[in-house]
Amino acid sequence: MKKFVNVKLKGKKELVSILTENGVIKRIAEQIPEECETVDIGGNLVIPPYVDPHLHLDYVFTADMGEQNGSGTLFEGIQRWSESKGNITVEQMKERIRSGIRKEMLHGVQAIRTHIDVTDPDFTGLKAALEVREEVKDMLDLQIVAFPQEGMYAYRGGDELVEEALKMGADCVGAIPHFELAREFGEKSIHKAVELALKYDKLIDVHCDETDDVQSRFLELLNALVLMEGIGTRTAASHTCSFGSADNSYAFRMMKLFRKSGINFISCPTENIYLEGRQDTYPKRRGLTRVKELNDNGINVCFAQDSMSDPWYPLGNGNMMMILDHGIHIAQMMSPEEIRNALDLVTVNGAVTMNLAEHYGMEEGKPANFIVLNAKSEFEAICERAGILASVRRGEFLFQKEPEKVKYYVSM
Numbered sequence: 001m002k003k004f005v006n007v008k009l010k011g012k013k014e015l016v017s018i019l020t021e022n023g024v025i026k027r028i029a030e031q032i033p034e035e036c037e038t039v040d041i042g043g044n045l046v047i048p049p050y051v052d053p054h055l056h057l058d059y060v061f062t063a064d065m066g067e068q069n070g071s072g073t074l075f076e077g078i079q080r081w082s083e084s085k086g087n088i089t090v091e092q093m094k095e096r097i098r099s100g101i102r103k104e105m106l107h108g109v110q111a112i113r114t115h116i117d118v119t120d121p122d123f124t125g126l127k128a129a130l131e132v133r134e135e136v137k138d139m140l141d142l143q144i145v146a147f148p149q150e151g152m153y154a155y156r157g158g159d160e161l162v163e164e165a166l167k168m169g170a171d172c173v174g175a176i177p178h179f180e181l182a183r184e185f186g187e188k189s190i191h192k193a194v195e196l197a198l199k200y201d202k203l204i205d206v207h208c209d210e211t212d213d214v215q216s217r218f219l220e221l222l223n224a225l226v227l228m229e230g231i232g233t234r235t236a237a238s239h240t241c242s243f244g245s246a247d248n249s250y251a252f253r254m255m256k257l258f259r260k261s262g263i264n265f266i267s268c269p270t271e272n273i274y275l276e277g278r279q280d281t282y283p284k285r286r287g288l289t290r291v292k293e294l295n296d297n298g299i300n301v302c303f304a305q306d307s308m309s310d311p312w313y314p315l316g317n318g319n320m321m322m323i324l325d326h327g328i329h330i331a332q333m334m335s336p337e338e339i340r341n342a343l344d345l346v347t348v349n350g351a352v353t354m355n356l357a358e359h360y361g362m363e364e365g366k367p368a369n370f371i372v373l374n375a376k377s378e379f380e381a382i383c384e385r386a387g388i389l390a391s392v393r394r395g396e397f398l399f400q401k402e403p404e405k406v407k408y409y410v411s412m
């Protein structure tokens with residue numbers, strides 16, 4: 001048994017203690033008399049681990065691999081990746097995937113959903129990701145999406161490659177309808193994704209309407225299909241940028257249907273504010289989906305990193321606090337209540353999206369997985385963009401960090 005004392009939990013005024021046994025939270029109470037190994041958390045905020053529900057681990061640190069993405073658009077990014085991806089070995093891929101995971105882990109992430117490009121008959125990325133998923137399983141939950149980066153139909157045989165990837169062990173079906181060569185092909189890819197999810201009992205995560213084109217409405221079809229099949233909660237719509245440009249009366253109608261299906265939304269604020277609005281002059285769109293309005297309508301929405309230095313986005317380091325900080329600014333979510341609940345956007349909402357919520361959270365009987373922030377309250381955490389002091393997995397430290405020390409040369 002182990003006891004973590006002087007713990008500040010979200011929404012609780014008094015400090016509490018957490019007793020863990022065999023990697024599980026046994027008790028949470030203000031006083032726990034049991035004599036056992038004791039760790040003093042110093043009144044800092046303890047929250048469930050960060051979740052990154054959308055990351056391309058096969059692309060990390062490839063920004064310098066080929067020609068640069070001069071236009072800064074999504075579509076040139078796809079072209080640049082396509083030109084250079086054939087030169088990578090499984091071993092090289094594994095090394096980069098590991099380094100991406102290491103970076104996220106050191107920022108307190110314990111669950112990642114990664115999209116792996118399967119429009120590659122050699123399955124280089126998928127083979128690497130499947131092996132690494134096994135390697136890191138005690139450190140974090142890694143979900144793999146069979147993602148047809150170059151299209152299910154724009155890439156010949158792409159749909160068959162997605163199916164094969166699911167048989168090989170991918171957890172989720174992906175699609176990229178706005179990249180298919182015609183609207184009908186995009187719609188066909190959504191039908192196919194749902195069909196495959198049902199056939200192989202997999203989750204769904206579609207790169208959906210990642211464009212400012214208001215005519216891009218694949219989200220509507222995806223939502224309708226998963227609603228009819230009753231698998232909305234097992235489905236995620238990533239990006240949905242065009243929904244941020246849609247007409248209000250259309251959005252109003254759709255909100256009702258999203259609530260009905262239980263579909264989850266993933267927004268990548270740093271990525272999409274960088275990639276979208278590129279054809280606009282001024283006023284220039286933000287390129288984000290309606291995060292605030294989805295949240296206000298009780299629809300599950302979360303934030304994700306998406307890229308770490310790849311042909312789509314030159315920066316990114318797995319720091320979810322930075323993603324959150326950008327996200328709440330761009331989505332204008334800073335009422336007192338929104339600030340109080342902001343951390344949900346990079347923790348529990350992501351876990352719900354990944355269908356991990358059953359084993360996630362600061363509750364008795366759940367795995368003792370949590371992180372310690374360098375802050376005494378939710379407000380301080382958000383206002384100071386607080387860093388991580390420790391990450392605990394199954395009751396054991398994955399790492400601890402020293403808080404920043406300042407040597408003053410003036411009187412303060």
Ligand code: FE2
Pocket residue numbers: 054056115207306
């Ligand atoms: Fe993505």
